[in-house]
Structure formats: structure tokens, C-alpha cells
Amino acid sequence: MSGDQLHNDSQIEADFRANDSHKHKDKHKDREHRHKEHKKDKEKDREKSKHSNSEHKDSSEKKHKEKEKTKHKDGSSEKHKDKHKDRDKEKRKEEKSKSSGDVKIKKEKENGFSSPPRIKDEPDDDGYYASPKEDSKPLKRPREEDDDEYKPKKIKTEDIKKSKKRKQEEEEDNKAKKTKSKDKKVPEGDNKKKKQKKEEEQKWKWWEEERYPEGIKWKFLEHKGPVFAPPYEPLPENVKFYYDGKVMKLSPKAEEVATFFAKMLDHEYTTKDIFRKNFFKDWRKEMTSEEKSTITNLNKCDFSQMSQYFKAQSEARKQMSKEEKQKIKEENERLLKEYGFCIMDNHKERIANFKIEPPGLFRGRGNHPKMGMLKRRIMPEDIIINCSKDSKVPPPPPGHKWKEVRHDNKVTWLVSWTENIQGSIKYIMLNPSSRIKGEKDWQKYETARRLKKCVDKIRNQYREDWKSKEMKVRQRAVALYFIDKLALRAGNEKEEGETADTVGCCSLRVEHINLHPELDGQEYMVEFDFLGKDSIRYYNKVPVEKRVFKNLQLFMENKQPEDDLFDRLNTSILNKHLQDLMEGLTAKVFRTYNASITLQQQLKELTTPDENIPAKILSYNRANRAVAILCNHQRAPPKTFEKSMMNLQTKIDAKKDQLADARRELKSAKADAKVRRDEKSKKTVESKKKAVQRIEEQLMKLEVQATDREENKQIALGTSKLNYLDPRISVAWCKKWGIPVEKIYNKTQREKFAWAIDMADEDYEF
DNA sequence: GTGGTTACTTAGTACTCCATTA
DNA sequence: TAATGGAGTACTAAGTAACCAC
Numbered sequence: 001m002s003g004d005q006l007h008n009d010s011q012i013e014a015d016f017r018a019n020d021s022h023k024h025k026d027k028h029k030d031r032e033h034r035h036k037e038h039k040k041d042k043e044k045d046r047e048k049s050k051h052s053n054s055e056h057k058d059s060s061e062k063k064h065k066e067k068e069k070t071k072h073k074d075g076s077s078e079k080h081k082d083k084h085k086d087r088d089k090e091k092r093k094e095e096k097s098k099s100s101g102d103v104k105i106k107k108e109k110e111n112g113f114s115s116p117p118r119i120k121d122e123p124d125d126d127g128y129y130a131s132p133k134e135d136s137k138p139l140k141r142p143r144e145e146d147d148d149e150y151k152p153k154k155i156k157t158e159d160i161k162k163s164k165k166r167k168q169e170e171e172e173d174n175k176a177k178k179t180k181s182k183d184k185k186v187p188e189g190d191n192k193k194k195k196q197k198k199e200e201e202q203k204w205k206w207w208e209e210e211r212y213p214e215g216i217k218w219k220f221l222e223h224k225g226p227v228f229a230p231p232y233e234p235l236p237e238n239v240k241f242y243y244d245g246k247v248m249k250l251s252p253k254a255e256e257v258a259t260f261f262a263k264m265l266d267h268e269y270t271t272k273d274i275f276r277k278n279f280f281k282d283w284r285k286e287m288t289s290e291e292k293s294t295i296t297n298l299n300k301c302d303f304s305q306m307s308q309y310f311k312a313q314s315e316a317r318k319q320m321s322k323e324e325k326q327k328i329k330e331e332n333e334r335l336l337k338e339y340g341f342c343i344m345d346n347h348k349e350r351i352a353n354f355k356i357e358p359p360g361l362f363r364g365r366g367n368h369p370k371m372g373m374l375k376r377r378i379m380p381e382d383i384i385i386n387c388s389k390d391s392k393v394p395p396p397p398p399g400h401k402w403k404e405v406r407h408d409n410k411v412t413w414l415v416s417w418t419e420n421i422q423g424s425i426k427y428i429m430l431n432p433s434s435r436i437k438g439e440k441d442w443q444k445y446e447t448a449r450r451l452k453k454c455v456d457k458i459r460n461q462y463r464e465d466w467k468s469k470e471m472k473v474r475q476r477a478v479a480l481y482f483i484d485k486l487a488l489r490a491g492n493e494k495e496e497g498e499t500a501d502t503v504g505c506c507s508l509r510v511e512h513i514n515l516h517p518e519l520d521g522q523e524y525m526v527e528f529d530f531l532g533k534d535s536i537r538y539y540n541k542v543p544v545e546k547r548v549f550k551n552l553q554l555f556m557e558n559k560q561p562e563d564d565l566f567d568r569l570n571t572s573i574l575n576k577h578l579q580d581l582m583e584g585l586t587a588k589v590f591r592t593y594n595a596s597i598t599l600q601q602q603l604k605e606l607t608t609p610d611e612n613i614p615a616k617i618l619s620y621n622r623a624n625r626a627v628a629i630l631c632n633h634q635r636a637p638p639k640t641f642e643k644s645m646m647n648l649q650t651k652i653d654a655k656k657d658q659l660a661d662a663r664r665e666l667k668s669a670k671a672d673a674k675v676r677r678d679e680k681s682k683k684t685v686e687s688k689k690k691a692v693q694r695i696e697e698q699l700m701k702l703e704v705q706a707t708d709r710e711e712n713k714q715i716a717l718g719t720s721k722l723n724y725l726d727p728r729i730s731v732a733w734c735k736k737w738g739i740p741v742e743k744i745y746n747k748t749q750r751e752k753f754a755w756a757i758d759m760a761d762e763d764y765e766f
Numbered sequence: 767g768t769g770g771t772t773a774c775t776t777a778g779t780a781c782t783c784c785a786t787t788a
Numbered sequence: 789t790a791a792t793g794g795a796g797t798a799c800t801a802a803g804t805a806a807c808c809a810c
Contacts, residue, residue: 536778
């Protein structure tokens with residue numbers, strides 16, 4: 001399988017280049033299917049071995065057994081069926097690997113196996129050092145996760161004073177708030193005071209305060225509960241639904257579900273078999289028995305009038321008058337004000353998602369087996385409220401009650417409910433700008449920085465483990481190598497048939513890699529091709545070390561394409577091992593670490609001191625892009641991409657013409673001044689010169705913009721910026737080069753990273 | 767070791783709003 | 789003044805990983 005190398009960015013190491021996926025997703029379908037069949041077989045086998053004496057041995061299983069026997073011609077039909085149970089096979093295999101491995105290792109030694117090249121270029125100083133700033137400001141100490149039983153540390157007296165003062169202020173603030181909440185209605189007049197207060201709130205520097213002991217997330221929590229989806233509004237009489245060419249009036253319930261489908265009619269989803277099948281099955285559940293007996297074929301349903309009605313409605317919404325739009329906006333603001341905030345430990349904090357997800361049709365990503373199923377309406381009776389005992393419990397809507405009210409301060413969520421598609425729990429939590437999220441974020445980067453201190457040791461260790469006699473250890477070491485080198489996700493096991501068939505490192509299957517002893521002039525190439533999170537394709541050709549290559553060959557021996565590559569490994573085994581190497585270390589820390597260290601290196605490499613601000617920002621974006629490529633953060637190219645690119649090019653051409661004109665004018669002005677030699681003409685020359693300069697700058701800006709946009713066509717920068725890059729690296733870079741931080745982070749991002757903006761100075765080192 | 771549950775982070779896309787341009 | 793386009797936001801799916809009982 002070959003994919004076209006898409007990201008042709010000279011700045012980025014070829015190793016890290018992942019290929020485009022969106023166009024190729026379909027290619028995987030076939031394979032997925034095959035895999036599913038296979039897995040089903042496997043599952044059955046598992047069941048069988050579990051209840052070996054059970055009465056479940058039906059004919060299909062027998063058939064399957066026979067099938068399996070023919071599959072594995074070497075007679076080892078039970079091989080690879082089960083990861084953890086088949087000890088005999090394991091032994092046999094290990095013996096085999098031992099003998100062949102020994103030979104191989106010897107051979108390598110004879111070949112003069114030299115220490116492998118470094119996985120990633122890293123700054124020469126291997127040791128970690130805290131930034132001088134942190135040394136001088138113990139208050140902003142990087143938090144170590146290892147201080148398990150955290151006791152608020154005594155910090156500089158000065159700072160204690162500060163914090164005490166702040167606390168006093170807060171207490172006063174809180175008192176005021178409490179009295180306020182008692183007599184609720186506050187005259188609209190005190191806007192100024194309110195504003196001031198708001199600003200104070202925004203300026204709250206939680207990162208300078210003491211933390212709670214491990215496990216405790218808050219001491220006081222009060223909120224207004226969730227906002228429910230608006231009730232269903234039946235369609236007007238003139239909007240008809242037709243079945244088999246005849247008008248049919250649907251019951252409200254059936255009609256509501258029908259409108260969900262009608263609203264999606266233009267989407268490709270509604271043409272997919274699984275989607276239609278799932279939808280129809282769930283829709284029928286909502287029908288009256290009469291409807292059920294009439295409506296038996298989705299193909300005979302005509303939703304077109306409904307669809308047109310909704311299109312007209314959305315058109316009308318766009319055409320609304322200013323006043324109407326303003327009214328809606330005000331209503332939304334009112335809702336936000338009332339339900340969008342909570343009080344957590346004396347501070348008003350913004351809630352991220354205070355609105356309950358409305359009912360609709362489930363749209364999974366990729367080839368999701370449950371697409372089209374009905375996401376049912378969430379009622380107060382489904383809702384668990386979490387708040388503190390001494391808070392005012394939010395009242396349920398009239399005539400309803402909550403499923404439960406609990407007071408659990410070991411968790412951060414305010415509201416939860418169980419969703420009906422996967423049976424998973426959904427939560428209402430706080431905004432990223434909140435203390436509770438910020439602290440966690442900060443902690444995450446501190447863990448990644450701790451990894452920096454010991455990453456060399458860990459790398460040496462897994463290199464050693466490639467030679468281990470134990471298959472499990474070898475697999476673990478190779479997997480870890482991939483996670484480290486390629487920033488792959490851990491790859492938890494997933495329930496079969498419940499989700500799209502996607503994989504991560506530990507769940508890679510034989511069919512996801514191709515080994516090439518030589519490819520494109522390089523030795524020991526591994527070609528990856530699989531669907532990762534969100535069914536985004538990961539395609540990459542990577543040269544690996546010989547020992548890794550040989551190990552992979554070994555892991556793949558006698559396996560079917562649908563078999564697990566790392567059959568002795570899962571994420572929990574891997575993470576347990578990582579925990580032993582460093583406290584708090586998990587597979588995902590490697591992604592954070594490698595993303596952040598890459599940004600820091602790339603910024604160092606790409607920033608040229610004498611460049612102007614737009615050029616520096618281009619460099620920043622390129623560094624950011626290198627990370628996004630490493631992490632395989634892709635996006636569908638914007639629908640208007642080609643057009644907007646063309647428009648930009650037109651602008652550039654026009655600017656070029658304008659520049660040529662200005663230069664001509666400058667030339668003639670110069671000639672004129674030479675002849676006249678008066679003040680006026682000199683001034684004209686000066687002003688023409690300035691004009692040329694101005695236009696040159698404008699042109700340059702446009703060109704930079706064009707480059708940036710082109711390079712960004714299929715790469716999403718946001719995800720890494722928000723989740724993987726230690727914001728202090730960016731802040732330090734801004735401070736070092738005099739770039740306003742607003743150029744890198746928008747308002748929301750600045751709120752999220754307020755802690756970093758406040759604490760990092762220009763010589764911060766990750 | 768496994769399977770189930772829970773809590774939380776990470777992810778891409780659809781929509782909205784607002785500034786700029788024709 | 790309407791159209792356009794891009795930045796920012798809202799939404800919610802899909803991951804990771806810890807914990808617990810057996």
C-alpha cells in the first residue's frame with residue numbers, strides 16, 4: 001500500500017511525517033470487516049476456553065473449530081487465539097525465539113552492532129535544570145507529583161503574606177457573595193462594582209496558593225444544575241410526511257425522531273446502510289403500533305417536506321432582523337449568567353458545558369457500527385447532581401426529580417448522566433480556565449518535565465530489553481520504542497462491535513505494519529498504516545534499528561494479518577512497567593514530553609533574531625506544525641480552501657503591481673529631485689520611499705500568510721497547542737523575542753494558560 | 767489477570783460571529 | 789448593504805488510565 005507523502009515541509013524530519021488519511025479511510029473498511037469476523041471467532045474461542053465444560057458448544061463453534069484447524073496448516077491451530085492463556089504455545093514460541101534469537105543476536109554482534117542513533121535530537125545538556133526564575137521564586141515551584149501526601153509547603157514569608165492577604169480578600173469577597181445570593185436580586189445599577197469584581201475574579205492567581213491534599217478536589221461547590229434541551233415543537237400542519245406516496249400524520253414521538261433524520265438528509269450519513277438500519281430500528285421503537293405496522297420500509301419514507309421546512313427555518317434565522325438576533329443573544333447571555341457559573345471554594349468559576357446534549361441521531365466517527373441510533377432525550381430523572389452538603393442544591397424542573405444528589409468532593413464533575421448509545425457516563429465539568437483544570441494541566445507538564453530527566457535511562461533500558469529472553473519484555477520494549485519515537489497513543493483494548501475499528505500502539509495488528517528490509521534506499525523500514533483515534537489514518541514509513549526490525553519479524557511469525565502484533569502486551573502491563581521506571585509515568589506522558597521538547601527545539605532552530613514579527617510568527621507556526629505532524633493531528637481541508645487560496649494569490653499579485661508602481665514613482669521622484677534640488681521634491685522622495693517600504697511590508701505579510709495557510713492545509717495546530725505543548729515554552733519565546741502573547745494565544749487560550757503567562761519568563765526551559 | 771466502571775483528557779467538526787470587501 | 793471568509797466557540801465523540809471486585 002502506498003500513500004502519497006503529503007506534508008512537504010522541509011523543516012520537519014521525514015521520520016515524523018504521517019500521511020494524509022481522510023481520503024483513504026475507506027480502504028480500511030474491508031480490512032476492518034475481515035478483522036471483525038476474525039475477532040468474533042477469537043472471542044468465541046475465548047468463551048470456549050472459559051467454559052470448556054459448558055453446554056455452549058453449538059454447531060457453529062464446531063464449524064469454527066474446523067475452520068481454525070484448516071487455517072493454521074502447521075497444526076498449531078490454537079496459537080494466538082488468546083493473549084494470556086495459551087502458556088504452552090508461549091513456551092514453544094519462546095523456545096523457538098530463543099534459539100533463533102540467540103543466533104540473530106550473535107550475528108548482530110558479529111556484525112558489530114553499534115549503539116543506535118539517537119531517537120530524537122535533543123539539547124546536549126541531558127540533565128534537567130529548573131529555570132532560574134523558578135529558583136528565585138520558590139512560590140511558583142514546579143509541582144512534583146511525587147509529593148504524594150501533599151502538605152501545603154511553607155513558602156517564603158512574603159508570599160505567605162500575599163496569599164493570606166488574598167485569602168482575606170476572598171473571604172470578604174465570599175461573604176459579600178453569600179449575602180448577595182441570599183437576597184438574590186441585585187440592582188442592575190452596580191455594574192461598575194460588578195465589573196471590578198469580575199476582573200478581580202479573573203485575576204485570581206490560584207497557582208500561587210496552597211493546594212489541597214491528594215484526592216480532595218474542592219471543599220465547597222454550589223451550582224444551578226444543567227440546562228435541558230428545549231422540548232420538541234411539533235411540525236406545522238402544512239409540513240407533511242409521506243409514506244409510499246401517501247400523506248401520513250405521525251404521532252409526536254415518531255415525528256420528532258423523523259425530524260432528526262430529515263435534518264440530516266443532505267448528509268452523506270443518511271445514505272449509509274448501517275446508519276439507515278440503526279435509525280430505522282430505533283425509530284420503529286418510538287412508533288405507535290399502528291405506525292409500526294404501516295411503516296415497514298425506510299426507502300418508502302419521504303422526508304423531503306420536513307427537510308425543506310428546516311432549511312427554510314435556518315434560512316429565516318439568518319435573515320432575522322438585528323433586534324431579533326439581539327434578543328436571542330441576550331437570552332443566551334442570561335442563560336450563561338445563570339447556569340454557566342458555579343461557586344467553587346470562594347471563587348466563581350465558568351462551567352464548560354452546562355447544557356445537556358439534545359436528543360438526535362448518533363453520529364459516530366469513521367465506520368461506527370452504531371451510527372444512526374437514537375440518542376434519547378435526557379430527563380432530570382437521569383441526572384446525578386454533585387455539590388457540597390452545605391450548598392444550595394439546585395432544584396429540579398417543576399414536576400420532576402433528580403436521579404440522585406451526591407456530595408463527592410473527590411471528583412470534579414457537577415452533573416452526570418448515562419448516555420444510551422454506549423452506556424457511558426457524561427459529565428458537566430468546569431472550563432479550562434478554572435483552577436481545577438489549570439492545576440491538572442500544570443501538573444501534566446511537570447510530569448513530562450520529570451520524564452525529561454530520566455528519558456535517557458528509560459531509552460537505554462528498553463534497548464536492553466529488545467534482547468530479553470522473555471517475549472513479553474521484548475514486546476513491551478518495542479512498543480515503548482514506538483510510543484517514544486513516533487508519539488503513538490497507548491492503544492487500549494476496545495469492545496468489539498461497539499466502536500469503529502481503530503487502534504493504538506498496544507492494539508496494533510500484524511496487518512497494520514509492513515516490514516521492508518530495504519525501502520527508498522534505507523534499511524530496516526517499517527511501514528505503518530492504520531486508523532487511529534477518530535478513525536484518522538496514520539501512515540508513516542520509518543527506519544528502525546535492526547534489533548527492532550528483527551523483533552518485529554519474530555512477533556509476526558506464524559500470525560494471521562488479524563492477529564495482535566503485541567500479543568503479550570496491553571496498556572495496563574505497559575503502564576505498570578512505566579510506573580516502575582518513574583512515578584506517574586504512563587504512555588501518554590511520552591506524547592506530551594515529545595511534543596513539548598520538539599516545540600522547544602524547533603523554536604530554537606527556526607527563529608532568526610533579525611526577522612520581523614510576522615516572519616517570527618511563521619517560524620512559531622512551523623514549530624507548532626512539526627509537533628502536529630508528529631502527533632498526527634489532521635483536519636479535513638476546509639471546503640473553501642482552494643478558493644480562499646486563489647483570492648489570497650490575487651491579492652498578492654495586486655500588491656506586487658502596486659509595489660512596481662510605487663517603485664516607478666519613487667524612481668521618477670528621485671530623478672525629479674536631482675534636477676530641482678529643492679526641499680519639496682526631497683520631501684516627495686522621502687514620502688515615496690516610505691510608501692514603497694510600506695507596500696513591501698504588506699506584500700511580505702501576504703506572502704507569509706499564503707505560505708502558512710498552504711502548509712496548514714491538512715494539519716490541525718489547535719490540538720497540540722491546547723493539549724501537548726507546555727504553554728510556558730511559548731510564553732518564554734514570546735517574551736524573549738518581544739512578540740505579544742496575543743499573537744500566539746487568543747483570549748480563551750490566554751485564560752486557559754493564565755498560570756503559564758504569569759509564571760514563565762524568557763529563559764524558561766522545559 | 768480480567769472485566770467492568772468511572773473520571774478525566776484529547777479530538778475533529780459544525781456552527782456562529784464579526785470584520786472586511788465588493 | 790449584502791456577501792464572504794476566517795477566527796473562535798460549542799459540541800460531543802473517542803481516547804487514556806485508575807480503581808475495584810473477583
